[in-house]
Amino acid sequence: MNVLEIRGLTKKFGNFIAVDNMSLTIGEGEIFGFLGANGAGKSTTINMISSLLRPTSGEIKILDKDIAKMSRFAKLNLGIVPQDLAIYEDMTAYENVSFFGGLYGLRGAELKARTEEALEFVGLADKVKGYPKNFSGGMKRRLNIACALAHKPKLIIMDEPTVGIDPQSRNYILNSVRKLNEDGCTIIYTSHYMEEVEEICSRIAIVDHGKIIAEGTKEQLTATITDVKDIRIEVKSLVEVAEDQLRLIPGVRTVKLDDHEPVIRIHSDAAVDNLNRILKQLMDSGAEIRAVEEQEPNLETVFLTLTGRNLRD
């Protein structure tokens, strides 16, 4: 059973089409990334899944329960971490998590236990009685996540969870995401930070103008535009370089020795992991390696190639 199924989802604000006939399936255990520029329709899609907005047309199913018809059941398995902090500044961290947990049917001892678990998970166990107005940005974001965890949802949506926080908190959050996934949670992760999406997402959809223009693993996405990677190796001298030997290495397509500088340029299959062998081959033939650069197209390049625009404009 798929954790999330979207079919023909459309959202219009008057004449403006924010989400355009989007269809998507997310299976269990994935960390699914939504990548796109601001205004591409990521947040609108998220808001429709979390029932804040009503779709103009289309259907959304969580664990095979249509959220329009069986909204209560569908929502019990959903946790959201919105982009704007959704916490009450005038209640303690504990009260925040406990309140929201209570809305999901948790009571008494169970609620208490789950609340403490959630706070411990995000590393706020020692701040349970603290008020968010005294927290740092990173801590607030962690509380924002904790509020989504008490009821142990099967699907968690995180909308730009790391915007504007320090690198340490960001790492913590990314690790938490991984850990949640290991514990059996499916995660939808939207961001316009390509590095994060590349790092933790198992599958990624690139969104632009309300449509998914490309979808797949990171390798599949980069493969759409090219299956070649560029390797640039700077050596002390080109004399020891055995070109023919290099060409024989699996995956290598072309080897070019630069005319003016002691630089070797190699085009190789992106899918083949052969950097080690190339370097070994060079070292075996006596070359002294100064610098190595491997350029594979990243998701930002993919986005740019497909749409003609930058992710961050």
Next chain:
Amino acid sequence: MELWTVGNKLCVLFFVVYISYFGTTHASLWLVFYFVLYISMNLLLHTLKDPRVKQGLLVCIIAGVLAMSAGVDIYVLLLLPFSLYELASFHVRRDLLVLPVALLPAVFLRDFTMIGLYLFVALLSCCNFVIVRHYMKQVIQLEEQAEVQRSDRQRLSRMLSENQELIRTSEYMTKLEERNRLSQTIHDGIGHAMTGALIQMEAAKRLLMSHPDKAEELLQNAIGISKEGIEEIRLTLKNIKPPIEQLGFSRLKAAVESFGSRSGLQTTLVHEGDMGVITPLQWQIIQANVIEALTNTAKYAQATAVHVEIRVLNRLVKAVVSDNGQGNPKIVKGLGLIGMEERTAAVQGTVIADGTSGFRVTTLIPHGTV
């Protein structure tokens, strides 16, 4: 709409008749005459079509009502609101504006009960009137939409069958052309070679006894020619790539250039990558999308230059039409754009329309790797 007012009017009419018949000491003959007249005028009203005649009739009805209520029986005034609403429906946009007009006669009434009755009838019927009109409008709208969708669907199924037809034709054409080329090459090259070699060998056979060295020379020639022939066959078989990959592109080029000269816009066309992987169907789609985008640019963009590029990426073909016009941050999807999306969706592709800096329409079509 009509049916409802008729029902309503009948109800009130019955009430008025009842009141005036049983309420007064003797039934006035004028009243009976008037009721008959009222019924027939309203029937006429509902059967006629011409709005102006209808309005004229309504004015008469209203005048009649006023006269009768002033002169004979005040209860006849209860029939006034409906006719007022009907008359107003020809002119007024906001339905509720009718209400004050309908309530106005109440000011001239004296009797407490009468005022109450009149207000009741006026308000109740106004309610129904407004609501029924509202729903009628919706129904009409929905019907129109359904009609539009029906014609769209027809158009699209027609396009679809045209596409399928085109695929078959172009596949067949490709085969024919290939065969043609093949036969031509074989005829031109190999045919001559084999004939030449045969002649040499026949001559060699004749001279085998009498002039052995001459025969050897001739045989050597024949071997040489045969070798060349075999080599040519091999090459021919290897170079199956027909120049047809240029076929799709040159058609596009021609179309873009003709557009440029017609519209006066400066056009540029760029291609990158192996055009050969693009199937004829995909070319057809790219062509149609590019022409559509160019037409839109000419019509709306107020640009001076438009740029077309076709790039074959590893798994996708990308066709982009971009102009230097004013663009539009929020693009409204017109029929042209919808058409592009639909035809591209037929090959699992997608279209992105962006208006942040000039218009830029990108068509992405997946292709199988070579």
Next chain:
Amino acid sequence: MRNILTIAVKEIKQDFRDVRTLVFMLAFPLVLMLILGLALSNAFTNSVSLGEMKVLVKNSSSGVLSTAFETFTGEMKKSGIEFVSLKSGMNGVEEIRQNHYASYMELSDSGISLYGNNRSAIEGNVIQGMLQAFTDKYNAAAAVAKIEPAKVSQLFDTDSQSRSGYIKETSILANRQPGSMDYYALAMSVMVGLWGAMSAVRLIRSEITRGTAPRLAAAPVRRSEVFAGKVLGSIVQNFLCVLIVVLVSKFAFGAYWGEHLWLALLLLLTEVVMAVSLGLGVSYLFKGNASSGLIMLFVQLASFFGGAYFPVGDASGSSVTSYITRMSPIYWTNRALLEMVYKPSVSAAWPAISLNIGLAVLLLAVSAVLMRRKEGF
């Protein structure tokens, strides 16, 4: 159902943690009550204390009239009005001009002439009234004497049991009247009740500005449950504030709340419900900050015209001000409370209660309808 309670409890917790607003809501009315109650006590007393009144008399009457007058003055002395004979050399008018006496009268067989001065106007009125009573009785006696002289004595019977007397004590208003502290206790409690509208305006919007609306939308609670919980919480919190004000005014300041405190509290509760509904309704009818401003304005105007700061009496006239006054929720609740406590009339509370409840139902319905039309909250 439980969700409604959870949300209501959260709402109350949050409200009571907002110390600044809470202090304002409690301190302002209590302080105002103290100040106005103590400072304006004079304006509320209906009793005027008149000291001894002195009347200067020039008596040139004779016979029966003279006797009757003597009896009269004798009795008057018991009630504190002293009739002093004019001594030779005194100018009566001059004496009262100098306010040595409250009035000056000249009694002759043909009648009484009475002179008063402006400074002793009240006393003068009292004296005039007394003399009028005397005159009437004397004239009646004279008339009787002409016909049946024997019965005259009955008119002047000084027997205390059947005494009709010249002075009969009757109260115009049999009831208790509110003192200034009593009045302001009522008025301030009513005002605090209406203040509920000001916090209610932000009730739903606060979830949106705090960013928690998406989380509430994603949770398996219906919007109606959130709505109901928040309304309930707001009503409870506001009513608690009102209750505190009432109790402090009663037990600390000694204000009089009548025999049926429970009814007064019920009335105030309905007012709070109405106020919350009003705030909510306005927040749905008007967008953004306009609604807060509007409610603020309305509450202040209603307080001013409705009698929160000074009594406005009965506004049943048809002038513009009385019309405005009648529109103020403070006016009708205040009025109902006053009648209930001081008339005392239990039934006076019911019209106000039904009006409040009716308005509340209407406004809540409007809010509910408008909320359903919107997306999210």
